[in-house]
Amino acid sequence: MAVETMEFSTSFWARGAEVQRIGNFHAAFSTLYNSFQMLLPDVAGKYFVMLHDHICGQWLKGELKVKDGWYVFNIYHPSVQLDFAGKLMGYSGLRKPGRLTAVEQAELEAFFDPMFSETGMKANNYNHRFPPNLLKLSCTSSDGQKRLAAEIQAQFQKRLYRMISGMLEQLKAARTHVEGIVLTGGCALNVITNQLIRDTLTKEGQKAGTQSHHRTDFRPLGVYVPPAPNDAGLAVGGVWAVQPPRMVQQLQYLGFPLFDEEILFQEVRQRAASNLNDLGGVHYLAQLLTSNSSVMGGKPIIAVVRGRQEFGPRALGHRSLLAVPDSYEIKARLNRLKHRQWYRPVAPMIAEEDLVQVFGRKVMSPSMEFAPKVLKAVQKRFPALAHYDGTARHQSVSQSDEPWVHSLLLAVGKRTGLAALINTSFNSRGKPIVNTVSESLEMLDTIPDLDYLVIEHWLFKAPRVKRPLPKEEPKGWTMKPLE
Known part of the structure; x- marks a missing residue:
């Protein structure tokens, strides 16, 4: 069984050259991560530090607009930090999840739920508005930001686990054997979640002594993630679709030789x-x-x-x-x-x-x-x-x-x-x-x-005396008003 963990997740069941689509899922896993760039300045970089300070300054002064009970930002920048997800995964390890109040947790669930529905994704405006208690958590202290990061990771794990375990249950009910799970898409680089799926949904995890709700006979053997599960791996899939290789070879070291x-x-x-x-x-x-x-x-x-x-x-x-x-x-x-x-x-x-x-x-x-x-x-x-x-x-x-x-x-x-x-x-x-x-x-x-x-x-x-590093010119950032 293969699962693409992207904006619109698609799952397939395959045996040899036979491939069948199991289903499409409206699941904005990457949006889930990237939506919080403005609230985690330690993770997102220089521009978002400025943006965070500006937003929190407005919050402290009571200048933020309110719509449907949520704060609406009056600034917007369309860029996305492509390395944000990897940094957030590391940052989330600084705190354990489960430390939010009941109100904060309810707001977090209400924020994420529309990302996993068709109507919610079409109306996506998450980069512009946030629930009040989550914004307060971010603006009050760095500890609040770390707690928030831990909960974002926990939400990612819970929702992907729920989706994959649900598909396994459907296949089990149909008496369809699943030999293994393949995770692709950029979100398959979330190694913490990959480990959770391996430990709880596969026979490899059973060997490790973890508990599962699945019968042993229907548990997949293990989890496979390709060396380049993100967009970089699309070229390999494209070539494979045209002409599958006569023999399977390792991909880890098939990049370019030294250019010079x-x-x-x-x-x-x-x-x-x-x-x-x-x-x-x-x-x-x-x-x-x-x-x-x-x-x-x-x-x-x-x-x-x-x-x-x-x-x-x-x-x-x-x-x-x-x-x-x-x-x-x-x-x-x-x-x-x-x-x-x-x-x-x-x-x-x-x-x-x-x-x-x-x-x-x-x-x-x-x-x-x-x-x-x-x-x-x-x-x-x-x-x-x-x-x-x-x-x-x-x-x-x-x-x-x-x-x-x-x-x-x-x-x-x-x-x-x-x-x-x-x-x-x-x-x-x-x-x-x-x-x-x-x-x-x-x-x-x-x-x-x-x-x-x-x-x-x-x-x-290395030389005994190092040459000084060249100075980098500061990048100019602009804040654009919401239209």
Whole structure:
């Protein structure tokens, strides 16, 4: 069974080449997230900080218009921050849901219900109005904003779970066997919800000891999320529809090669880079990662640029920043390097052999599709491994997934006791993931927290004195009145 978690969700039942549409659902899952950009300034960015301050200033002065019991904003901006949903998912982990008052909860339900009906979606004007108690929650304190974020995530989980479990019940009543669940659409990047569906609606979850209302005989085996479930994956589906491949192959590393790989050897000579293979390969790199060799003090951050770029939105060891997760400081340094908010999670890559040690069970997640809970003892030893809510959006790595990264993790594990590193995409200041030699070296030369760079099998060391980062020109924003 496949489910597209988009504005108009569509579900299919498939067996081999046979595909049948189960139904269409009016479900504005992405609108659910994006509607709150103006109320969560810590998540949405500079413009929305200004917008939030303006709205809350009007609220405090009693200047907001009221329509049908809701506040109506007199400002509007049509832009949507495309990275808002991912940031909100991380921000929601700062508080547990269930802390709203009965009135606040009722308003939240009343706000979301129309997003899941045809008439409500056609009359969508959510970016312009909000229930009074939710606006008060946002304008009163940062804690109120964190509570609100937790409830938004909870609403997303509850409604998607209800939709999928309802379809499974219908198929069960029709005696239709469902082998597995496939989630696609940009909302399938919500790893917390993916984990909930896996743990509660599948046989994989049953193995983990979770409870379910479904009979074992009718539970799907597991959940599959493709490496690029968002719009980036449409090209693959289009090609498949025209000419299915003769054999199924992994998609994770079928992106572009380096755009300027022809200049690599010139840079190697000019910078006297070392051949990593001559130094000992992954064993030498593991030694570097676990040593106190950072110019900032402590263990280093090493960028890795190898092979073809990842296909999809996740960095999976080919365009990655790697570090040992044994301190809170290293996580803070990674976020500082990327100019990211302090609450943003970093993702561990974990060798398949040590998944049980980290989670108490084997949760395969080769493209960072899930986020199970990390065992408390592991969180204590490796505090940068888990997010604030105790989960980890991990990349599981086996020998067949990526032999070089797998070997590196095992080499690190011999030194730290855990075959794991924290991994985030190799980019900075909101730029795309790097795919050139020149930009990779530019970051090594200018970013204070970056210590080493591996390009293919060449190891570059950061200069002792970094060049200053270029200043960014401030962006101009305008506030347009509602028509």
